[in-house]
Structures are given as C-alpha cells and as structure tokens.
Amino acid sequence: MNACVFCDLIEAGDALVADRPAAAAFLPRSPLAPGHTLVVPRRHVVDMFAAEDEDLAATMQLAREVAGALRDVAGAQGVNLLHASGEAAEQSVFHLHFHVVPRWSDDNFTTWPSGRSGRAGDAAPEHRLRRALELP
Amino acid sequence: MNACVFCDLIEAGDALVADRPAAAAFLPRSPLAPGHTLVVPRRHVVDMFAAEDEDLAATMQLAREVAGALRDVAGAQGVNLLHASGEAAEQSVFHLHFHVVPRWSDDNFTTWPSGRSGRAGDAAPEHRLRRALELP
Numbered sequence: 628m629n630a631c632v633f634c635d636l637i638e639a640g641d642a643l644v645a646d647r648p649a650a651a652a653f654l655p656r657s658p659l660a661p662g663h664t665l666v667v668p669r670r671h672v673v674d675m676f677a678a679e680d681e682d683l684a685a686t687m688q689l690a691r692e693v694a695g696a697l698r699d700v701a702g703a704q705g706v707n708l709l710h711a712s713g714e715a716a717e718q719s720v721f722h723l724h725f726h727v728v729p730r731w732s733d734d735n736f737t738t739w740p741s742g743r744s745g746r747a748g749d750a751a752p753e754h755r756l757r758r759a760l761e762l763p
Numbered sequence: 764m765n766a767c768v769f770c771d772l773i774e775a776g777d778a779l780v781a782d783r784p785a786a787a788a789f790l791p792r793s794p795l796a797p798g799h800t801l802v803v804p805r806r807h808v809v810d811m812f813a814a815e816d817e818d819l820a821a822t823m824q825l826a827r828e829v830a831g832a833l834r835d836v837a838g839a840q841g842v843n844l845l846h847a848s849g850e851a852a853e854q855s856v857f858h859l860h861f862h863v864v865p866r867w868s869d870d871n872f873t874t875w876p877s878g879r880s881g882r883a884g885d886a887a888p889e890h891r892l893r894r895a896l897e898l899p
Binding site for chain 2 (some may be wrong): 635643644645646652654659660661664669674675676678680682683684687688690691692693694695696697698699700701703704705706707708709710711712713714715716717718721725728729730731733734736737738739740741742743744745746752753755756757758759760762
C-alpha cells in the first residue's frame, strides 16, 4: 500500500487498460461517459506545477493513444480532456491525472463550464503574464 | 490571412503572451476567469487525433509554464486544463488548443461537468480498450 490510491492501482496493475514505461491508464469509479479513462504518469507527481516536461510528454502521448482507441473501438466521435491542479481547481486525488472523456454528437451532454469565475471582475493580468513568459 | 484564426494570431504575434519555437499562448475573447489563457502548437494541427507527440509535448510544456505564471503573477491557487477534440466534443476552433483556467478557492465556480453522457447506459468498453492498448 502506498499513501496514494493511484500509485496502488499502478502497482497492482490488474485494473490498468494501458501500461507504458512512464504512463498508465485506467477507468474511474464514476465515469462521465462509457470509456471515460484516466491517464497518469507512473511516477508519483502531485500536479502540473510539480511535473517535469517528461512526465507531461509521456502522459499526453498515452492520452492521445487512449483518444484514438476510444474512437476506434468505442466509436467515439470526439474527446474532451479535463484536468485539475490544486484543491482550488477541484483536484480530488493528488496524483497528476487527465480525464479523457469520449463524446458523441447525440450524447446530450456538455463539458464546457456553464458559469464564470467570481474573479471575472478583476483586471486582466495580460501584461504581467507576458512579462513572466518573456515577451516584451 | 490564413484559413485559421489561430494561425493568423500566431503570425501577427502582437496578441501573444508567450511565444516558443513550437507553441504559443494568447488570451481568449471570452475568458472564463481573469488570466484564462489558450495554449496552442504553432504548427496547424486540427486536434489530438491529428497531433504528433512533439506537438503535444511542446504545447504541454508551455501550458505548464503558463500555469506557473498564473500562480506567480496572478496569484492563482490552482488551474484547470480543458480541451476538446472534434465537433462532437464541442471544439469550436479547429486548431488544437488547451484552455488553462486559473482557479481560486473563493471563485464560486466549477469546471467539472454537472451532467453525464447520454451514452452512460452502454456497456463499458474496458476489455476492448485494453486490447487496443496492448494489454491482455
């Protein structure tokens, strides 16, 4: 047993639908859609802020493979990727993960937020972002 | 002018908040939160299905940088990543993009879908996914 339920799942292995050197995939307990899959780095990384580029590259490579498999074997017509980093962003398991959610044009479902942030009235931090990201 | 509004934005350059060899970032017209940023590959790629691993790696590397900048200069306490591939997934601009949405614990906002897919009654395609992704 690890302190992390996703590390336990990876170690046990029997629930995985994909297993790669640096990433793995499995189905969540409460799927939003049939085939909804979680893709994670095998290494315990808490969130995007703590991730190395290699963790993200390997995880997104598998997310792309999962998306293709959902299209090819489950007949999905599209996919959404959903991700949360940080409790304030509604992250619930603190091992980096991406939700790959298959979509159909007739699924009567939306993954786009219906509301907006309560912070929406603040000044846009565009110039500070640009400077932080090294643009004049 | 390109046939793609995001290619136009990248080419013009003045609206970018980050510019990297293979990825760029800019703010959307209708932000969900102050600092909401779009991260895209510079190369025109329609969606995840069409992306090369290099496009995804470069784009996620910049998404991670943008997340860090939102935390450091905009005081975000977390971020969500939201993405759509395919019209059935509510993709509206057909140049691969990831939404990086800053979050605060008091933003009175949720990005997690409130509903579930109308396909939720179908049989789970777990064994087919596993086989497609090369697990026995």
